[in-house]
Amino acid sequence: MDAKRELTSVDLAALVTELGRYEGAKVDKVYLYDDDLLRFRMRDFDRGRVELLIEVGDVxxxxxxxxxxxxxxxxxxxxFAMMLRNRLSGADFAGVTQYEFDRILVFEFERDDENTTIVAELFGQGNVAVLDESGEVVRSLETVRLKSRTVAPGSQYGFPDSRIDPLTVGYDAFVRRMDESDTDVVRTLATQLNFGGLYGEEVCTRAGVEKTLDISDAGEAEYEALYDAIGRLADRLHEGDFDPRVYVEDDRVVDATPFPLEERATLEAEGFDSFNAALDDYFYRLEREPEEETTGTERPDFEAEIAKQQRIIDQQEGAIEGFEERAAAERERAEALYAHYDLVDEIISTVRAARAESVPWEEIEETLAEGAEQGxxxxxxxxxxxxxxxAVTVDLDGIEVPVDPSVGVEKNADERYTEAKRIEEKKEGALAAIENTRQELEAVERRRDEWEAADEADEADDDEAEERDVDWLSMSSVPIKQPEHWYEDFRxxxxxxxxxxxxxxxxxxxxAIVKKYMDGNDRFFHAQAHGGPVTLLKATGPSEKARxxxxPDSSLEEAARFAVSYSSVWKDGRFxxxxYMVDPEQVSKTPESGEYIEKGGFVIRGDRTYFRDVSASVAVGIQCDPETRVIGGPPSAIEPQAATTLRLEPGKFAQNDAAKRCYRExxxxxADQSFLRKVASPDKIQEFLPPGGSSIVEE
Known part of the structure; x- marks a missing residue:
């Protein structure tokens, strides 16, 4: 039996009852592990330290x-974790609810200055959305843009379409839903009544109804028995009448339930005082149990990958549709301004004249309200x-348009057209992205067809294994592949x-980097220290289409580490x-009045994203495939790409001496000394070493 890796709707209904006992606990800190596991560390007056975990990945x-x-x-x-800490530190846990009978939990946190809602989606790809008091998404782990719902920063959070709640449905509605099915009883309970497979079978067993009984053969007696079994289940969930179990098969945990199940009667069971404790024990043990051994020749799960790519395409299509609607709306607003030119001009002139006389906005609003009453x-x-x-918002025949009274009608309309153009440009980027996804989907489908048609995949796996196992260090002659790239002019x-x-x-x-190579979609990094490289994390190359x-956080962290390691931090011997990171539009060569910017310096305006206590360490290595060259930078980026590497930290050897020591190592x-001299001379190694003294880290 496969171990359960996702909680069911019944599990969540039971869990909500128990989690309510922790209302009033105060949040200390929030942590994020591996982009899918949130940990809320809280303090409860009666229970002391409380650790709430929410995981939305494979588990x-x-x-x-x-x-x-x-x-x-x-x-x-x-x-993401820092944002949650800022919003939740010191907040009270105000409770949790289950959205309808879906696998969605809604956590509420209250603080004097702001309340926050955390929505945990424990289905599909999984997601966590952080909402403000108005229900608007502040941040989410994943962005979702579908025709049916949107989960994206700045938008109102959209729940999935409503589903029937079998725990509260009336008998007549229950019968109608059952009668609409064209399959057997257990499948109807699992899908139409949203119980899922396990609890669909459990309801049948408790009701004494044959699971495979065709709906067309089920009568009032079967329906009443099923409805009564569901009612008894609902009563236990609502009353918190739990007797939790963790089930074990062949010394491996396979399930945790809020009460004993007849469908699990043949398995070894362990009792717990609370369902929370059972779940904690279950997932703790599940995480530590060894993975089942595989032969390495199992068929890849092409269907899952195809479904994943199709979901991405659906989201991208939803985004494109949204761009089209937003662009059309902006053009409609611009045209409405021109269609009501005289009216809008009168509004602008009135507000502008009042502001010129220093009339407060509150008084302007009152005057306009009085004028509206007068017709x-x-x-x-x-x-x-x-x-x-x-700004003011005007209604022009049912079209609401924001208007800036400091400029004329033409300028306001031009801003709307400009915004429409900007949105259409984003649409073009989305169209290019969806084309790439479609190509990836086609590639997966081709691989699936090849697998099913012949044994080519096995041969390909063997070839790949051979390539991975190449011992570059012992080869007597390493082939040199060293094309030139534009970025080699820099670090x-x-x-x-x-x-x-x-x-x-x-x-x-x-x-040169800022003036010639910095594009709007890049990220600009710099060490919080005088004397350091301008560092760009590039979205695209000079010849590629902007997008x-x-x-990913890993790339942002590596860019920050690069900026710190090649700055005066290293030269000063600090570890x-x-x-900090900013967007390109925040970087300027224009100084404040009376100030001067030296060559290579820039003015940064606006908020910065800081990376604190970044380690100053680098790796240099010899890359043999797909190109042959020296590479250097953050160890997490360099070590997987190189045949062999050395780590360095601030130390006592001058840059040229450190380069020679690396070369000797x-x-x-x-074995191929000729290859090494051609691609990795001390001078070439020195290009990747930070300024100042270095030492090789002994492994």
């Missing part, structure tokens, strides 16, 4: 855990006054996610430092 669960079962805090918290068309058209943004490396990072070695290169990129490792 989907939520429960309070024994502190001894909680992993040590991860390293520097990612942005003045211009005043009636104003539906909102936004003092914070210095550079490729992140572990494949993105290019470049940095300047001096003021001239810093200037928006959601950079860590801070770095590599020379002892490679």
């Amino acid at each position: 989907k669960r939520a429960h309070v855990a024994d502190p001894e079962h909680v992993a040590d805090a991860p390293g520097r918290p990612p942005n 003045i068309p211009a005043a009636e058209a104003v539906v909102d006054v936004n003092a914070a943004e210095g 550079w490396f490729h992140t572990s996610d494949g993105f290019l990072v470049i940095g300047g070695r001096n003021a001239d290169e810093n200037e 928006e990129v959601d950079f 860590a430092g801070d770095a 590599f020379k002892e490792r490679f």
